[in-house]
Amino acid sequence: xxxxxxxxxxxxxxxxxxxxxxxxxxxxxxxxxxxxxxxxxxxxxxxxxxxxxxxxxxxxxxxxxxxxxxxxxxxxxxxxxxxxxxxxxxxxxxxxxxxxxxxxxxxxxxxxxxxxxxxxxxxxxxxxxxxxxxxxxxxxxxxxxxxxxxxxxxxxxxxxxxxxxxxxxxxxxxxxxxxxxxxxxxxxxxxxxxxxxxxxxxxxxxxxxxxxxxxxxxxxxxxxxxxxxxxxxxxxxxxxxxxxxxxxxx
Amino acid sequence: xxxxxxxxxxxxxxxxxxxxxxxxxxxxxxxxxxxxxxxxxxxxxxxxxxxxxxxxxxxxxxxxxxxxxxxxxxxxxxxxxxxxxxxxxxxxxxxxxxxxxxxxxxxxxxxxxxxxxxxxxxxxxxxxxxxxxxxxxxxxxxxxxxxxxxxxxxxxxxxxxxxxxxxxxxxxxxxxxxxxxxxxxxxxxxxxxxxxxxxxxxxxxxxxxxxxxxxxxxxxxxxxxxxxxxxxxxxxxxxxxxxx
Numbered sequence: 001x002x003x004x005x006x007x008x009x010x011x012x013x014x015x016x017x018x019x020x021x022x023x024x025x026x027x028x029x030x031x032x033x034x035x036x037x038x039x040x041x042x043x044x045x046x047x048x049x050x051x052x053x054x055x056x057x058x059x060x061x062x063x064x065x066x067x068x069x070x071x072x073x074x075x076x077x078x079x080x081x082x083x084x085x086x087x088x089x090x091x092x093x094x095x096x097x098x099x100x101x102x103x104x105x106x107x108x109x110x111x112x113x114x115x116x117x118x119x120x121x122x123x124x125x126x127x128x129x130x131x132x133x134x135x136x137x138x139x140x141x142x143x144x145x146x147x148x149x150x151x152x153x154x155x156x157x158x159x160x161x162x163x164x165x166x167x168x169x170x171x172x173x174x175x176x177x178x179x180x181x182x183x184x185x186x187x188x189x190x191x192x193x194x195x196x197x198x199x200x201x202x203x204x205x206x207x208x209x210x211x212x213x214x215x216x217x218x219x220x221x222x223x224x225x226x227x228x229x230x231x232x233x234x235x236x237x238x239x240x241x242x243x244x245x246x247x248x249x250x
Numbered sequence: 251x252x253x254x255x256x257x258x259x260x261x262x263x264x265x266x267x268x269x270x271x272x273x274x275x276x277x278x279x280x281x282x283x284x285x286x287x288x289x290x291x292x293x294x295x296x297x298x299x300x301x302x303x304x305x306x307x308x309x310x311x312x313x314x315x316x317x318x319x320x321x322x323x324x325x326x327x328x329x330x331x332x333x334x335x336x337x338x339x340x341x342x343x344x345x346x347x348x349x350x351x352x353x354x355x356x357x358x359x360x361x362x363x364x365x366x367x368x369x370x371x372x373x374x375x376x377x378x379x380x381x382x383x384x385x386x387x388x389x390x391x392x393x394x395x396x397x398x399x400x401x402x403x404x405x406x407x408x409x410x411x412x413x414x415x416x417x418x419x420x421x422x423x424x425x426x427x428x429x430x431x432x433x434x435x436x437x438x439x440x441x442x443x444x445x446x447x448x449x450x451x452x453x454x455x456x457x458x459x460x461x462x463x464x465x466x467x468x469x470x471x472x473x474x475x476x477x478x479x480x481x482x483x484x485x486x487x488x489x490x491x492x493x494x
Binding site for chain 2: 080104105160
């Protein structure tokens with residue numbers, strides 16, 4: 001479980017996060033949603049330590065992260081897997097080397113054991129046999145799946161996913177969403193997905209935290225989101241004509 | 251580089267020297283970088299050094315027109331200029347362009363495509379993993395390249411001088427072997443060590459803190475070469491002043 005308390009973050013005079021709190025349980029898919037510039041990615045970066053918040057705390061199963069030393073943070077980070085918006089695969093390495101990279105750095109396994117783990121992860125994301133391809137040879141959806149395979153290579157307790165559907169077609173987006181949900185439930189990870197994709201929200205949002213202008217406006221599940229009377233949330237959720245038309249069926 | 255940048259540069263260097271996660275992986279990266287910086291630059295350095303030696307001999311011969319000055323002096327001046335100044339400095343400036351821009355754009359591209367963030371999330375000390383192998387390869391291979399450049403520059407002087415008839419082989423060889431001071435080699439190697447440090451760390455710094463996209467990576471790469479060249483010339487003066 002990850003708990004954030006009263007997170008505040010500014011860049012110069014621009015306050016991006018204004019006292020955000022929330023609890024993200026293990027084994028369920030937690031979503032942080034909001035429009036562009038609402039502070040979703042900044043919140044995610046504060047949670048994983050790429051940004052340091054001015055105020056507030058981030059606790060990983062009761063372990064306060066923001067005040068930790070560099071070495072202590074490294075120990076927590078070994079328990080974290082992350083899929084970046086642009087996948088962030090290492091260009092100069094093959095798919096196999098990308099997935100094997102954290103295993104090479106932090107385990108003493110033999111090459112055979114590491115290869116078995118790589119092949120298992122590739123099968124888990126439905127990309128068996130793609131070991132020797134380079135990232136430049138992969139489609140956007142395949143890159144995302146390799147990114148997920150690399151993120152789960154070390155059996156993470158915490159999985160962070162930044163905009164998993166950006167640049168993907170609707171069908172591939174659903175495949176990625178379902179894969180994230182399956183992995184979360186299978187390994188009981190604490191998964192946090194930052195997205196503004198409504199298909200993801202309605203499809204996999206077990207717990208949703210809605211940000212608007214740097215503040216937490218709402219929290220709940222995908223079953224509750226269609227029945228709120230918060231104007232900002234309704235404007236966000238039912239922004240498209242399709243969602244407006246579909247609202248009648250909720 | 252203003253004081254803020256210099257402070258950030260020092261802090262980055264501090265992070266570079268943190269204990270590596272796994273020595274075996276770092277060693278592999280060091281050998282790869284030694285191949286890239288050292289072996290990959292041999293051809294370019296060979297061509298430049300040979301021609302510079304040849305041209306320098308011709309120009310010295312052109313200026314020494316007095317009958318009171320023995321022609322053996324052409325060899326001596328070529329030798330000392332090659333060892334003390336031209337081989338270390340020209341090699342370093344050429345490498346700043348070739349290696350420096352490559353290092354800056356490689357690390358800069360990794361920054362803007364979130365690959366450095368990915369390393370940090372995995373719990374890897376990204377400055378150490380990305381910069382330390384390049385730094386060690388730089389401070390070991392640049393002196394090797396400078397020695398190589400010295401030999402070829404003096405050989406180029408021999409070829410240029412004798413083929414043009416500006417100096418006879420005997421006069422040139424007598425010149426380069428007369429009054430040789432081995433300390434000049436020490437000074438050149440100290441310079442090469444310092445230049446190797448600059449060629450790898452300054453571009454790495456510029457790339458590491460890039461913000462933006464392709465344009466900013468290109469700008470950082472240009473800035474890296476300019477700052478590295480100026481730093482090399484400034485350090486050249488300081489080392490010469492201190493050691494001679």
